[in-house]
Amino acid sequence: MDRFERQVILREIGTEGQTKLQNASVLLIGLGGLGCPILNYLSAAGVGKIGLVDGDLVSISNLNRQTLYGENHVGELKTDVASRIISKKYSDIKLEVYPFFLNPKNAFEVISQYDLVIDGTDNFPTRYLVNDVCFLLHKPLVFGAIFRHEGQVSVFNLGENACNYRDLFPNPPSSMEVPNCSETGVLGVLPGLIGTLMATESIKVITGYAEALRNRVLFFDSKTYQQYFLDLKPNAVARNLIPKSKKELEQLDYEFLCSGIPIISWEEGLKSSKVQWLDVRESHEMPKLNLNNLIEFPFSEFYDLNQVHFNSDQVFVYCQSGIRSQKAAVKLKDHFPHKEFISIRGGVNAYPKN
Missing domain, CATH: 3.40.250.10 (Rhodanese-like domain)
Structure with a gap:
């Protein structure tokens, strides 16, 4: 417990909270700008098992915001680099590596193995896929997103009458409507800020030391430091858009759902x-x-x-x-x-x- 002394002496954490962290299993989907700070802080906090999902390679344009990686890592799988770095820093953590992207055929098998899921991705097909699988499996889901100078954070599927991402955005926008970071740009500190908030929400969910952003979305503007909260309510119409079963979900083409048709x-x-x-x-x-x-x-x-x-x-x-x-x-x-x-x-x- 020496490594965690400073957080254990917090009355809200204590040895009980630290034990919950050590016994927790967390699936982190996406090892980009959001995933890097999330992985760093959850590992440092003592989460016992973390699954790492990403099929992407490190590229030179990632380095301004994906702070786990360096120039010597360009061309390597992000999952390989991240697992090596974190394993050297924290020898007692168990890391499971999934060096591929989630799709309707493999998402259930991977997600079902974990207590908590964190979506650190930056594309809508994966975001809706992960949301729908977590909804069907009743898995708490920590969500975060960034766009230019703004970020959003929330926690879905937590407790009774919990909201999910489709209660906020029932249908995905078309791929033509929402550009990604390569098209709009992003200041490297913003995913660091939002990712740190996502890690904080994850620790809240695991330990219960404070109320998580359940049925609320935090909107944060890094230019002005203005923030506001949006309260969510379950949307019956939106729920009808979620597949009713694993079999039905596996037949869906989530890339198509974001095509704008x-x-x-x-x-x-x-x-x-x-x-x-x-x-x-x-x-x-x-x-x-x-x-x-x-x-x-x-x-x-x-x-x-x-x-x-x-x-x-x-x-x-x-x-x-x-x-x-x-x-x-x-x-x-x-x-x-x-x-x-x-x-x-x-x-x-x-x-x-x-």
Whole structure:
């Protein structure tokens, strides 16, 4: 306990809190600008087991904000470098290395092994994937994000009636709407500040020494030091966007969800007028639907989209389960950029019975 003497003498931590830290298992997803300070401080605080998830290599442009790495590490896997450095500093910590990116096929297996998950990523497909898996597994999730001079921090799925990321942002923005750090720039100290706050929230969750940012989001402006809190409430509509099971989640394409193609329910679609319906199922798939202004064009024939013609600027696309229609809408949007294509959630399987 000598190493942790200064925090153990804190009344709110004590030996009991330190024991909780030593027994905790934390999964850190992303070893970039946010992940570096998080890993440093949680390791120093005495967290017993930390899983490191990142499939990226160290690059020279990372070094202004990813302070674990140096010029001699360029070209190496971030997970390898981080585990070597932390293991040398703290010999008693157990590190599990996952040198790959999470996807719907592997996320459940990795996340299920840990008590607490921290999202230090900077892309929306992974952010929504991690949120949905943590929601289904009832795993507390520490969230943080940065944009230019501003940062956000919150804790999701903690306790009864807890909110999750979709209660804040139900649907992802398109990839065209939100640029990343390489496009907008970032001052290296900002991810350090936000990452340190995320580490603090993680220690709160593990030890209970103070109330975490549960159902609240902290917004911080590093230029002015202004900050404010946004209170969250569970959003029933947003919850319907989360897959209902592991099997359903594994069928989703989270890259597509961030492509900018809208997805709506049958109830929403059937209220619309002056639209065209497009059935992209194969001719043998049943049942057929009796919809006004409907055309059938199988997804298997999308190699020649010059065969299809639309008489409306807005087209609702559906298939049997809602998967092919998403992919079809992306291809159609590329071929007909001036028309709006919308995928119907759940496909014919979700068509209203009444």
